[in-house]
Amino acid sequence: MALLARRSLPGLILSLAALLLLVPNQAVAQEEAVSKEYQIKAAFLYNFAKYVEWPARSFPTTGAPIVIGAYCADEFGEVLKQIVRNRKIGGRGIAVKILASPAEAGSVHMVYVCGGPAAIWGAVVEALQRDAVLTVADLEEPGAPGGMIVFVLDGDKVRFTINMRKAGRAGLKVSDQLQKLAISVTRAP
Numbered sequence: 001m002a003l004l005a006r007r008s009l010p011g012l013i014l015s016l017a018a019l020l021l022l023v024p025n026q027a028v029a030q031e032e033a034v035s036k037e038y039q040i041k042a043a044f045l046y047n048f049a050k051y052v053e054w055p056a057r058s059f060p061t062t063g064a065p066i067v068i069g070a071y072c073a074d075e076f077g078e079v080l081k082q083i084v085r086n087r088k089i090g091g092r093g094i095a096v097k098i099l100a101s102p103a104e105a106g107s108v109h110m111v112y113v114c115g116g117p118a119a120i121w122g123a124v125v126e127a128l129q130r131d132a133v134l135t136v137a138d139l140e141e142p143g144a145p146g147g148m149i150v151f152v153l154d155g156d157k158v159r160f161t162i163n164m165r166k167a168g169r170a171g172l173k174v175s176d177q178l179q180k181l182a183i184s185v186t187r188a189p
Contacts, residue, residue: 035075035079037158038075038076038079038080039083041112041151041158042079042080042082042083042084044151044158044160045068045080045083045110045112045136046068046080046083046084046094048110048134048136048149048178049066049068049089049109049110049134050089051175051177051178052134052167052174052175052178053173053175054066054109054134054171054172055172057132058109059092063091063092065093065094065095066089066092066093066094066095066110067094067095067096067097067107067108067109067110068084068094068095068096068097068110068111068112069097069098069099069105069107069108069110069111069112070096070097070098070112070114071099071102071105071111071112071113071114071124072098072112072113072114073114074098076114077096077098080096081096084096099111102123102124105124105128105131105133106131106133109132109133109134110133110134110136111124111133111134111136112137113135113136113137113138113147114138115138128170131170132170132171132172134148134167134170134172135147135148135149136148136150136151137149137150137151138150138151147163148162148163148166148167148170148172149161149162149163149182150163152183160181160183161182161183161184161186162178162179162182162184163186164179164185164186165186165187
């Protein structure tokens with residue numbers, strides 16, 4: 001028995017070492033995939049802001065920044081901050097605000113909710129009933145009110161849909177150029 005244990009011990013050590021090397025690589029690969037998804041979605045948010053027009057009343061001053069709110073993990077917020085750093089749209093700077101609650105959504109121009117249950121969306125939509133805030137969602141959930149723009153995974157690509165009815169009710173103008181890039185557009189009846 002001791003001889004069997006000695007012979008299999010080096011094999012066991014090698015197997016454990018290989019497993020330990022494999023686990024971090026899988027974790028790194030998953031982290032890189034999430035990071036890439038965050039980068040893509042953050043770039044989309046920045047570009048959405050370029051093709052949406054907010055009512056003048058949405059800004060306290062002519063030089064006030066466009067504020068993008070993220071109700072997401074802190075990691076996404078950091079990626080978004082890097083994407084918009086030192087950029088301007090129509091002469092306005094861009095600020096990022098990490099939202100701690102749906103009630104804070106009214107203090108931004110665009111709100112992005114990363115996943116989450118329908119109840120979070122309901123609370124965000126409730127908080128924004130009369131505000132000109134562009135809402136962006138990760139996906140449509142059954143029973144969820146959904147966003148004006150919704151990310152859709154198409155294979156390994158991130159695409160989006162636009163609900164012009166919701167954007168129009170909020171007083172937002174979404175450019176024809178952005179609408180042409182969407183995989184579907186819901187228009188007012």
